[in-house]
Amino acid sequence: MQFQKKKLRLPFQKLEQTRQNGEQNLQPLPQQKKFDVIISSNPSLPEIAEPVSRMFPEQKFIFLDAAVSGNKNMAAVSYNQKEQAYLSGYIAGLFSKTKRVGLIAAQEYPVMNEVLMPCFAKGASDAVPETVCDFRIVGNWYDASKGAEITKAMAFSGTDVILPICGGASRGVISAAKELGIHLVWFDENAFSKAPGTIISSCLVLQKKAAKETALDYLNGKILWGQTRTVGFSDGYIEFVRDDPLYESSVSPSIREKMDVLIESLSESN
Numbered sequence: 001m002q003f004q005k006k007k008l009r010l011p012f013q014k015l016e017q018t019r020q021n022g023e024q025n026l027q028p029l030p031q032q033k034k035f036d037v038i039i040s041s042n043p044s045l046p047e048i049a050e051p052v053s054r055m056f057p058e059q060k061f062i063f064l065d066a067a068v069s070g071n072k073n074m075a076a077v078s079y080n081q082k083e084q085a086y087l088s089g090y091i092a093g094l095f096s097k098t099k100r101v102g103l104i105a106a107q108e109y110p111v112m113n114e115v116l117m118p119c120f121a122k123g124a125s126d127a128v129p130e131t132v133c134d135f136r137i138v139g140n141w142y143d144a145s146k147g148a149e150i151t152k153a154m155a156f157s158g159t160d161v162i163l164p165i166c167g168g169a170s171r172g173v174i175s176a177a178k179e180l181g182i183h184l185v186w187f188d189e190n191a192f193s194k195a196p197g198t199i200i201s202s203c204l205v206l207q208k209k210a211a212k213e214t215a216l217d218y219l220n221g222k223i224l225w226g227q228t229r230t231v232g233f234s235d236g237y238i239e240f241v242r243d244d245p246l247y248e249s250s251v252s253p254s255i256r257e258k259m260d261v262l263i264e265s266l267s268e269s270n
Contacts, residue, residue: 030056037218041065041207042141044109046074060225062218064210065188067111072226077214078111079205080232083266085116085163087240088185089123090262091201092161093131094255095183096124102134102159104150104173106141106166120163127258134159138169147172155180161200163187174198192246200250201259202241210237233266 026048029038038049041064049061053073063076092101101124105112121133134157136150147169154162160182164173174195177184185201186192192199210231217223231237240263241247248256 026052027055030059036060037062039064039211039215041211043111044107046076047109049074062214062223064207064214065205067228068226069228070226075223075225076228077210078228078230079210079237080230081111081115082119083232084187084203084205084238085119086123086126087259087262087266088163088187088201088203089120089125089133090127091123091251091255091259092120092163092185093124093127094258095200095251096128096131096161098158098160099128099131100134100158100160101131102136102154102162104136104138104147104154104162104164104166104169106138106169108137112165116165138166141167141169143169144172144175148176151176151182152180155182161185190241190244192241192244192250196246197250199246201247202244204239204241206237206239 026045029035030052037060039062043063043066046061046063046066046068049063050071053059053061053071057073059073061074063074065079066076067078068074068076089101101120103117103120105117117133117135124131124133134154136154138146138150140146147164147166149172151162151173155176161184162173162177162182163185164170165187166173173184178195178198184195184199185203186194186199187203188207189204190202192202214223240259242256242260242263251259
């Protein structure tokens with residue numbers, strides 16, 4: 001990392017989490033007493049970290065793309081994912097020919113169950129009334145074979161536009177979607193080039209920007225512990241990609257116009 005032209009050499013350890021082994025994998029980090037702060041972008045980690053935090057009350061945690069409340073050893077940055085999920089659902093609803101869209105999640109966690117899935121479903125049904133949402137779980141963030149299996153099952157049940165939020169398992173979702181000729185909407189990055197013609201939208205969050213600013217806030221003693229800072233469209237952290245040629249070639253002008261109207265209305269409301 002480079003902050004203010006000064007390189008900081010910080011101890012770093014990468015950890016991959018699943019709900020099944022999460023607490024066991026996380027616990028060794030504070031046990032080492034080497035890290036002043038543990039930072040994660042796994043949205044399911046705050047729940048896993050709660051018991052670990054009680055065991056190691058001196059350890060600080062910062063979570064990106066997540067939410068916390070009350071624990072003075074934790075802080076979080078949350079994106080206004082109501083907007084992000086709603087936009088993705090809206091274009092999925094407009095694009096679907098079967099009035100059946102889907103969301104494949106790696107795991108169930110509060111933000112997924114209370115924000116992402118319901119807002120995605122609402123966006124789809126607001127776009128085209130009576131559109132329904134099929135919701136399924138991989139069980140981890142890496143199983144591409146399971147991702148493909150779920151995608152095929154959803155497609156065979158009539159789902160023709162899917163939002164995958166399942167990490168590495170999304171590779172299987174893409175493969176199956178291309179094979180079956182169904183379409184995907186994407187979260188958190190511009191992914192059109194991953195599967196041109198299959199991925200019809202990308203609603204991204206500027207995670208690098210949030211990570212840099214949060215790290216600087218920590219180094220400068222500005223973190224609000226026990227709280228979640230929520231940022232969104234008006235703060236410049238969420239963007240629905242409209243200028244990519246693959247978006248223009250994959251989505252009809254009439255759907256793009258409807259998305260433009262919706263995006264402008266969200267910008268004005270903020």
